[in-house]
Amino acid sequence: MPAEKKEVISRWTGSAPYWEKHRDIIREMFAPVAEALIAEAQIKSGQTVLDIATGPGEPALTIAERVGLEGKVVGIDVIPEMAEAARREAHRRGFRNAAFEVASADRLPFQGSSFDAVVSRFGVMFFPSPVGSVREMLRVLKPGGRIALAVWHFAERNPFHYAVSKIFERYVDSPPPAPDSPDAFRFAKPGDLLGILSKAGAAAPSERLLQFSIRASIPVEEFWDLRSEMSDKFRTRLACLSNEQRAELGREVVQALRAFSVDDGLSFPAEVLIVSGRKQPS
Numbered sequence: 647m648p649a650e651k652k653e654v655i656s657r658w659t660g661s662a663p664y665w666e667k668h669r670d671i672i673r674e675m676f677a678p679v680a681e682a683l684i685a686e687a688q689i690k691s692g693q694t695v696l697d698i699a700t701g702p703g704e705p706a707l708t709i710a711e712r713v714g715l716e717g718k719v720v721g722i723d724v725i726p727e728m729a730e731a732a733r734r735e736a737h738r739r740g741f742r743n744a745a746f747e748v749a750s751a752d753r754l755p756f757q758g759s760s761f762d763a764v765v766s767r768f769g770v771m772f773f774p775s776p777v778g779s780v781r782e783m784l785r786v787l788k789p790g791g792r793i794a795l796a797v798w799h800f801a802e803r804n805p806f807h808y809a810v811s812k813i814f815e816r817y818v819d820s821p822p823p824a825p826d827s828p829d830a831f832r833f834a835k836p837g838d839l840l841g842i843l844s845k846a847g848a849a850a851p852s853e854r855l856l857q858f859s860i861r862a863s864i865p866v867e868e869f870w871d872l873r874s875e876m877s878d879k880f881r882t883r884l885a886c887l888s889n890e891q892r893a894e895l896g897r898e899v900v901q902a903l904r905a906f907s908v909d910d911g912l913s914f915p916a917e918v919l920i921v922s923g924r925k926q927p928s
């Protein structure tokens with residue numbers, strides 16, 4: 647396995663318990679992105695949909711509600727602990743139309759022309775071969791079926807990220823990632839992921855900027871716990887600090903986050919690119 651993919655697997659294996667622990671708030675925070683993907687992929691009742699890099703089950707479970715019992719959703723993730731967390735949630739909430747499997751985006755274990763739509767929220771930036779993965783999405787889509795992918799716009803446009811990371815930079819050396827390496831902002835530049843869809847052969851590729859609010863109905867201190875646990879980068883950097891430094895950094899972050907306080911928690915202006923295309927009708 648290439649070193650980069652190994653590294654991604656190790657990072658996300660470490661993150662899986664925290665993504666499951668904070669699943670409800672993650673669902674709340676990124677619900678507008680799930681809705682944008684559903685709209686862009688034109689997902690309707692009765693359809694069969696694939697969610698790639700589903701993590702602990704989103705947007706797959708939101709889509710399962712939308713397609714209803716006449717439809718079906720399959721979520722895949724390369725990390726077994728993520729797929730297990732998604733299955734546990736589907737079972738807990740009584741879904742009968744959602745299944746989760748362990749698979750990598752570049753080798754989808756499905757026959758050609760199986761799905762009406764393929765979506766992925768915050769996944770494609772971590773794939774070892776984004777072009778190869780989009781080709782796989784097109785292979786498993788039915789003719790005329792749609793792909794919709796969500797990736798972060800620039801970090802500077804997203805205080806959900808930078809309000810915390812700029813404070814980390816003062817405590818720990820934080821070199822930028824190598825160009826085109828797996829990272830949350832790999833496709834932040836408008837046009838980059840769009841080019842990948844074109845290269846992979848998607849018909850009518852298009853891109854739009856989604857501006858929305860990330861809302862988290864929790865106190866600011868709890869939000870800092872969530873942020874420091876969800877992100878592998880933050881966990882790794884915190885582990886390099888002394889107890890005193892960690893406490894000081896935490897105080898600074900909580901203070902900075904208060905700028906985003908609202909009545910029932912926190913609200914951050916946010917920007918995400920929604921990139922879509924379809925498989926040529928036969």
Ligand SMILES: C[S@@+](CC[C@H](N)C(=O)[O-])C[C@H]1O[C@@H](n2cnc3c(N)ncnc32)[C@H](O)[C@@H]1O
Nearest residue numbers: 658699700701704723724725750751767768772
């Ligand atoms: C930022 S999380 C997004 C999870 C979920 N889609 C959400 O929006 O809440 C990224 C996910 O991509 C998964 N992932 C990374 N590389 C992958 C690959 N090659 N194939 C499938 N999933 C992958 C990780 O395991 C992780 O669950």
